[in-house]
Amino acid sequence: MEEFKIFDENYKIISENIAVAAERSGRKAEDITLLAATKTVSAEVINHAIESGIKVIGENRVQEFTGKYDQLLVDRVDCHFIGQLQTNKVKYIVDKVSTIHSVDSVKLAKQIARLATAQQKIIKVLVEVNIGIEESKGGVLPQDLFDFVEEIRGIEGLKIEGLMTIPPISKEKVEIRNYFSKMRQYFVDITEKKLDNVNMNILSMGMSDDYMLAIEEGSNLVRIGSALFGSRKY
Numbered sequence: 642m643e644e645f646k647i648f649d650e651n652y653k654i655i656s657e658n659i660a661v662a663a664e665r666s667g668r669k670a671e672d673i674t675l676l677a678a679t680k681t682v683s684a685e686v687i688n689h690a691i692e693s694g695i696k697v698i699g700e701n702r703v704q705e706f707t708g709k710y711d712q713l714l715v716d717r718v719d720c721h722f723i724g725q726l727q728t729n730k731v732k733y734i735v736d737k738v739s740t741i742h743s744v745d746s747v748k749l750a751k752q753i754a755r756l757a758t759a760q761q762k763i764i765k766v767l768v769e770v771n772i773g774i775e776e777s778k779g780g781v782l783p784q785d786l787f788d789f790v791e792e793i794r795g796i797e798g799l800k801i802e803g804l805m806t807i808p809p810i811s812k813e814k815v816e817i818r819n820y821f822s823k824m825r826q827y828f829v830d831i832t833e834k835k836l837d838n839v840n841m842n843i844l845s846m847g848m849s850d851d852y853m854l855a856i857e858e859g860s861n862l863v864r865i866g867s868a869l870f871g872s873r874k875y
């Protein structure tokens with residue numbers, strides 16, 4: 642199948658690039674998690690990716706995810722939710738994912754925790770940071786980040802595992818690097834506070850166009866869609 646071949650070729654190149662960027666930042670390829678962002682990708686192709694070695698997938702649309710879920714090799718992959726999430730949709734995904742990357746309100750955190758607890762489960766959450774302070778974007782503003790972590794870390798049923806960001810679109814590499822570097826600093830600052838129920842394990846940043854930059858600046862989880870599966874046809 643053509644899509645399998647596209648994936649195979651891209652997967653090889655991206656794996657090599659991740660190793661290069663990891664080395665530049667004094668780490669190894671194994672220190673970086675490659676999350677395959679699977680929006681618009683068919684279950685068949687996702688399963689091929691899983692069989693080829695992809696260990697983490699991320700969906701960002703609730704309806705699309707639940708529609709594909711039953712066909713996926715979920716026993717062999719860790720499922721994350723990476724998109725903006727409305728509180729009233731949490732119920733559709735809470736039993737299907739280990740980790741939610743896009744927590745940016747107390748209301749959402751509480752709903753995730755409530756439904757996770759009902760399933761005797763603890764959901765890992767990343768706090769999404771609106772690092773470019775863009776009005777159109779989700780995420781907690783940088784100036785509110787510490788207070789937000791304080792506010793949700795005590796909620797039973799969830800565990801803060803790290804931070805996530807989608808930086809503003811820019812052609813300037815220095816600018817993007819700067820956003821990633823700021824994120825890394827917040828990640829370190831929160832780590833150093835040694836807060837109960839907060840583990841800064843995951844710094845989720847970097848997508849198809851900027852994953853090498855992100856890794857060089859300290860990301861340990863990159864979310865890659867089009868560079869892996871080919872450009873999306875909507």
Ligand SMILES: *Cc1c(COP(=O)(O)O)cnc(C)c1O
Nearest residue numbers: 678701723848849864865866867
């Ligand atoms: C689609 C998506 C990605 C991957 O984007 P690409 O540019 O295709 O790599 C990463 N993160 C989120 C939240 C996404 O929605």
